[in-house]
Amino acid sequence: MxxxxxxxxxxxxxxxxxxxxxxxxxxxxxxxxxxxxxxxxxxxxxxxxxxxxxxxxxxxxxxxxxxxxxxxxxxxxxxxxxxxxxxxxxxxxxxxxxxxxxxxxxxxxxxxxxxxxxxxxxxxxxxxxxxxxxxxxxxxxxxxxxxxxxxxxxxxxxxAGPFDHTARYPYWVDRAARGGQVLAPGDGTDYLQVxxxxxxxxxxxxxxxxxxxxxxxxAGPRISWAEFMDLLGVSDPVWVDGETLTANDLNSSTLPVYIPKKSGQSGLMDVDNSQALTAGLTLTDPATTAQDTREWSKDADLKYKLTAKQEGEILASLSA
CATH class of the missing domain: 3.40.50.720 (NAD(P)-binding Rossmann-like Domain)
Known part of the structure; x- marks a missing residue:
């Protein structure tokens, strides 16, 4: 064709x-x-x-x-x-x-x-x-x-996936690759779906x-944020509640693709894909999406709004 x-x-x-x-x-x-x-x-x-x-x-x-x-x-x-x-x-x-x-x-x-x-x-x-x-x-x-x-x-x-210059989903795979404590939004029970x-x-x-x-x-598989952190290999997530996120000016721009389950937008992390599946949609395992995105993004020189320094300062203040 x-x-x-x-x-x-x-x-x-x-x-x-x-x-x-x-x-x-x-x-x-x-x-x-x-x-x-x-x-x-x-x-x-x-x-x-x-x-x-x-x-x-x-x-x-x-x-x-x-x-x-x-x-x-x-x-x-x-x-x-x-x-x-x-x-x-x-x-x-x-x-x-x-x-x-x-x-x-x-x-x-x-x-x-x-x-x-x-x-x-x-x-x-x-x-x-x-x-x-x-x-x-x-x-x-x-x-x-x-x-x-x-x-x-x-x-x-x-x-999500390789070539994603929007710097939304890649933020998380790149952040996980740096290791250490990771500032994670919510309490792990919110949902992610890409x-x-x-x-x-x-x-x-x-x-x-x-x-x-x-x-x-x-829409792909719907997983919890705790599951997302696990598949990214994050061993030490620091879960931060919504009130604390707001107090530290952390939002959908600095912590992309996060939508709290109590948000007015929460349905967008619960999208029914049954019609597409019936018509032949096949889904990649979320772990594969993360791995392949990281393989591409490690050389993509993407810029993120939440820098390592800023995250470190926020984590230190929360610890204190």
């Missing part, structure tokens, strides 16, 4: 490109050419910018593909431009959305049938923590409008090959 991927040089897109190549398909990527490109030579590169509307997609003219996978559509203007430009020229449009589309993220578990946030207006272009979910809702609506039954919507959980980028990528290939319609939550 001939596959077009909108955004394919970074993290999730890169894994999707590699998964299609591994399955014997021909891959074309459309990028702005601003990110580091380490894709294999056999990938065809096209350059364009959906923020410029139809004029920014001239590289796609007079071309057809069996499927398009949209990894980089964040605003309605971007998605409207590509969906319209490719209408009638791709057999299936696969849109990578997010579990952040759900209006009630405190529900347990979060299912595909749950209520979505009110869609953002199509002229909204600012992507922030407040607009991210509503923008993706509007993007999903555009895809359904243009492609009807010939589209698939993927709603991944927090994505999706390995390679599992997301393989499932993307599967829905394209099988012509699978529908909407799918993509």
């Amino acid at each position: 001939n596959i077009l991927i909108l955004g394919g040089t970074q993290f999730v897109g890169r894994h999707i490109v590699e998964a299609f190549l591994a399955s014997g398909h021909a891959v074309t990527v459309l990028t702005r050419g601003k990110s580091k490109d380490e894709l294999p030579e056999q990938v065809e590169r096209l350059h364009g910018d959906r923020d410029k509307g139809a004029a920014g997609l001239s590289a796609l003219e007079d071309r057809e593909w069996d499927a398009c996978v949209d990894v980089s559509g964040y605003t309605p203007q971007q998605v409207r431009a590509s969906a319209s430009a490719l209408q009638g020229r791709v057999g299936r449009y696969v849109f990578v959305s997010t579990v952040s589309v759900y209006a009630e993220p405190e529900r347990h578990p979060v299912r595909e049938t749950d209520t979505l946030s009110a869609p953002a207006a199509e002229d909204v272009t600012e992507v922030s923590s407040d607009t991210y979910g509503p923008l993706k809702v509007t993007c999903e609506n555009i895809i359904h409008e243009v492609y009807g039954e010939h589209c698939t919507v993927l709603r991944p959980q927090i994505v 999706i390995d980028a390679r599992d997301l990528a393989r499932f993307t290939v599967k829905v394209v090959e099988n012509g699978t319609d529908g909407t799918f939550n993509l």
Whole structure:
């Protein structure tokens, strides 16, 4: 099959490109050419910018593909431009959305049938923590409008794995590798749930090959934070309660991917993946995700907001 991927040089897109190549398909990527490109030579590169509307997609003219996978559509203007430009020229449009589309993220578990946030207006272009979910809702609506039954919507959980330059999940594998006492949020009974980028990528290939319609939550195994510390090899976690975390200005930025089970967002660590499993989603063992992420991140020179010095000072003050 001939596959077009909108955004394919970074993290999730890169894994999707590699998964299609591994399955014997021909891959074309459309990028702005601003990110580091380490894709294999056999990938065809096209350059364009959906923020410029139809004029920014001239590289796609007079071309057809069996499927398009949209990894980089964040605003309605971007998605409207590509969906319209490719209408009638791709057999299936696969849109990578997010579990952040759900209006009630405190529900347990979060299912595909749950209520979505009110869609953002199509002229909204600012992507922030407040607009991210509503923008993706509007993007999903555009895809359904243009492609009807010939589209698939993927709603991944927090994505983890090699090439993760977001520096969220890698913080924990890198911190564990340093050893010593580790400042750990909560009491060990909160939950962590991510999706390995390679599992997301393989499932993307599967829905394209099988012509699978529908909407799918993509989430991996749900484990406790105590289990997470164990699989990372942390022998001396220092559990810190929410009040103390707040007093020390420790939040989702300094301690990424942590969502307390009593939080209004706690359902996002309890995402139901049963529909995807039935459709062929396979899951990597969390220990393997951690090991492979660390193997990559040890040479990635990632920067984290909570430095070793700051953590040490906080641990010392707690001990005192």
